[in-house]
Structures are given as C-alpha cells and as structure tokens.
Amino acid sequence: MKYSKATNYALHTIAYLGLLPSGKAIGVKPLAEIQKVSPTYLSKVLTTLVKAGLIVSAPGVKGGYRLIKGVEDITFLDVVQAVEGLNPLFHCSLDNHVHDNENCFIQQTMNEAEKKMEDHLHSQTIAQVLKKIDQRVSDYLKSEAG
C-alpha cells in the first residue's frame, strides 16, 4: 500500500503555486520540468485538482494554473483526497450481510485509524510547507522557474 505518484506531483505543484505572486498563473510546462514528469500527464493530475476546486485553470496565451484559496486554507488532506479519492483504505470483504457491519470492531478500528491519519493531514496546511520548507528547496524551485 502506498500513495500514488500523482499525489506526490499534486502536493509539489500546490506548493509551487503557493510560491507564485498572488493571482499569477503558470503553465504546466515549467511545472512538469521541475518535477521531471511529462506535461500531458501532469496536466491530467492538475485537472483533478481543478475539479476538486483547489486550483483554477485558463487556456490561452497568458493561461495556466493558479490557486484559488490562500495556502493557509489548503490542507494536505484536501490535496490527498482530491487525488486518492474518498474510498476507505479498509473494506469489509463480505458482500452478503452475514455480519453486522455497523458494529464490526475490525472495520471500526481500521476506519478510526485511517481517520487519525486524515485528522493530521487536515491539521497541516500548505502554508506551513512554504514556511518550513528548506531554503534550498525554495531556491531550487525559484531557479527552475526561469
């Protein structure tokens, strides 16, 4: 079990967008170049973020992607769920309702555990990334922006 690469790309892209001057958009090409991924694929990932309401996109010459909300209002959970979806990590194997799913302690425990993880992801914002990010990372991202 592991997070998809798409989640990785999404998190990094959001952080990168947070470094831009407010309201400024940037195309997928430089974003893809930094992360060493193909533009078309990254675009596909970013489109899911658009649909999730985290960023907006605009075609055309001065188009690209930009944040909607401030980075202090975007949580890790927002990004992770936008990419990974909302299905629980653990799912009961029995389709037939032999068991009382409501009161099943196995499901309950597994879901509670997942919730703990989600709670933490919800408590951390992208703003904190930009604050605490290692200076070298910031410099690197800025230099790659060209």
Added chain:
Amino acid sequence: MKYSKATNYALHTIAYLGLLPSGKAIGVKPLAEIQKVSPTYLSKVLTTLVKAGLIVSAPGVKGGYRLIKGVEDITFLDVVQAVEGLNPLFHCSLDNHVHDNENCFIQQTMNEAEKKMEDHLHSQTIAQVLKKIDQRVSDYLKSEAG
C-alpha cells in the same frame, strides 16, 4: 490506495485463532472455507504471519496454525505490518539529494500522519475484537468450524 485483501484475511484469521481453545491448532482448510478463499493462497498469507512471529505452524496430522501470544498481546499494527510491510506510504520522488530530506516538511507531514494511523492500530488488540465482536459473527465463525 487501499489495504490488500491479504490484510483482511490475516486479521480475520487471527481473530478466528483467538476463538480456539488455548494451544489448539487448526488447519488452513476450515480457515479458508470460512473466508471463502483458496487454501493455498491463505496458506501463503499465513506463512508471512508465521515469519512475523505472530503464529506458529506445524505440518502433519494434528498440525495447523495456532497463536503464540495471547490475543491481548497482538495488536492490529502487528498484523497489518506483517502483511503490508514497513515501507512508508509516502516516498520522496527525488533520488538525487537536491533537497534536504531530513527537514522536508512534505515528507515529515505525510510520515507523521501515517504514524498517527499506526499509533491507533497499535493501541487496539485482537482481544478487543473478540470482546466487542458482534455475537452473530462469533456464532457464525463457530458454526462454520464444524
């Protein structure tokens, strides 16, 4: 991202073993029958639990699987990690060490979140499953034991 079916089988099997009289072993066939999975595949899953030190196996006529420790000493985390492994859910995409991995807030946050989940899984034991398990489940398991 989701837990494998193997984790599901493992959790249920451990719970089932916990229902047996102390020290008694049971073969893979009834275990597989209850969970509607092939014996050979379940055996493969259980072998990983053997290697993880959660259960012991014995070949031969009166052989089978049985628990080593009491159910109050087996945590969800034990079972989950035995099957899913120890690799973190999130892994940095950059091989080259352009960034300071130690201080990266993205990795840090994702790993902390995973740890929250693990902490909860560590706090819950199989004993609690057997205590809180819905009576119908218990009855079902026992009846299937034949």
Added chain:
DNA sequence: ATATTATAGACTCATCGAATCTACAATAAA
C-alpha cells in the same frame, strides 16, 4: 487570425495484487 494553453479520450505499458498449480518437506499416527 494565430499562437498558446488546457482538456479529453483512446491507447499502451509495466507493475503488482490475487490466485492457482505442483512439487516437496515435515510430522503424527497406524
């Protein structure tokens, strides 16, 4: 109009979960 940029869909490829099959090793009971 035209260059630029995002989007959508079909498609490919590799990986991995899930499972099967078979051969083999170990053990208790006869």
Added chain:
DNA sequence: TTTATTGTAGATTCGATGAGTCTATAATAT
C-alpha cells in the same frame, strides 16, 4: 516404517490499476 496429513516454496497465470503517451479538440489572449 510406512502412510496419510498438513504446511512451504516456486513457478506461473490472470486481471486490475497506476503511470504515462499520443492526438485531437476547445478555449483564450494578443
């Protein structure tokens, strides 16, 4: 010691899905 029983290991298969490519299309600023 033989024999039936049971777990183990390896090779192999199958399908789903993550990851990515390619191409065509739509939208927009200049």
